[in-house]
Amino acid sequence: MITIFHHARCSKSRAALMLAEQAADRLDEPLLIRDYVAEPLNYAELETLLAQLGQPASALLREDDACTLCPAVLAHREDAIAVLEALAKEPRLLQRPIVVRQGRAIIGRPPEAILALFD
Structure with missing residues (x-):
């Protein structure tokens, strides 16, 4: 499972979400999107x-x-x-954003940094 701690008002978070969605589709893994402000x-x-x-x-x-x-x-x-x-x-x-996969987390600044989780 891929988890993204996301804030919809943040452009970096939105960009990382797009990358995480693409990776989840490619890897056929579920994606959990958690709005950490609404659900701390x-x-x-x-x-x-x-x-x-x-x-x-x-x-x-x-x-x-x-x-x-x-x-x-x-x-x-x-x-x-x-x-x-x-x-x-x-x-x-x-x-934000922070993406987690297989016990590793990466801060998505820049958003492309999260791609290391999907290699």
Whole structure:
């Protein structure tokens, strides 16, 4: 299964969704599209996503949005617990899009970065 954490207002997310849809069709795999703003990830889901990403927790933060929505988290962006707690409380802080397949996650910035999951 391919999962995309998607935000329809984001052009990068829409572009990654198109690529994920094409890959799902080609690979004959189901595609789960999760609007993470309407259906926020809980702390445990964020921990799993972070492990699949294999990057520091700060990679999950949209720093521009953090400046206005939760500036305190920027001072603690190296503290994974603080970052995940902030993301669980304010889903708009989550970097987008993120695509997951076979236990690996990639942030789709640029959207073409997700193609590495489908080779």
